[in-house]
Amino acid sequence: MGVRILICDDHPLFREGLRRMLETVADFCVVAESERADDAIRMSAELRPDVVLGIERFGASAPYQRIYQELGLTVENVVAKAKELLNC
Numbered sequence: 704m705g706v707r708i709l710i711c712d713d714h715p716l717f718r719e720g721l722r723r724m725l726e727t728v729a730d731f732c733v734v735a736e737s738e739r740a741d742d743a744i745r746m747s748a749e750l751r752p753d754v755v756l757g758i759e760r761f762g763a764s765a766p767y768q769r770i771y772q773e774l775g776l777t778v779e780n781v782v783a784k785a786k787e788l789l790n791c
Contacts, residue, residue, distance in 0.1 A: 705729070705730030705731055705732055706730055706731050706732065706753045706754060707732050707734045707750070707751075707752040707753045707754070708725060708731060708732065708733045708734065708752055708753065708754045708755075708756060709733075709734060709735045709736070709737065709743060709746055709747060709750065709752040709754070709755045709756070710722060710725075710733060710735075710736045710737070710756050710757070711736075711737045711738075711739075711740060711742075711743035711755060711756065711757035712738070712756075712757055713738050713739070715738070718736045718738075721756065722736060734750050734752055735750055735752070740757070743755060743757065743770060744769050744770050744773060747770045747773055747774055748773045748774075751774065755770050
């Protein structure tokens with residue numbers, strides 16, 4: 704399986720459009736969508752996606768930090784994984 708993606712945003716139309724766009728890329732697989740950050744945190748722990756996409760709003764970075772913490776991610780290994788996936 705390619706790059707496993709979880710989309711988190713409170714706008715259904717945005718999530719749908721992003722999912723449809725990502726599904727046109729052969730190596731991308733959207734494994735889940737979430738409207739709420741707390742659901743995204745739970746789904747991240749269960750599904751272990753490679754990427755969590757979401758729109759960060761002012762003061763809303765804590766949920767994403769928690770997702771990264773749940774997945775054991777740091778900035779360094781996120782960058783390394785991105786380079787690996789992009790063959791850089």
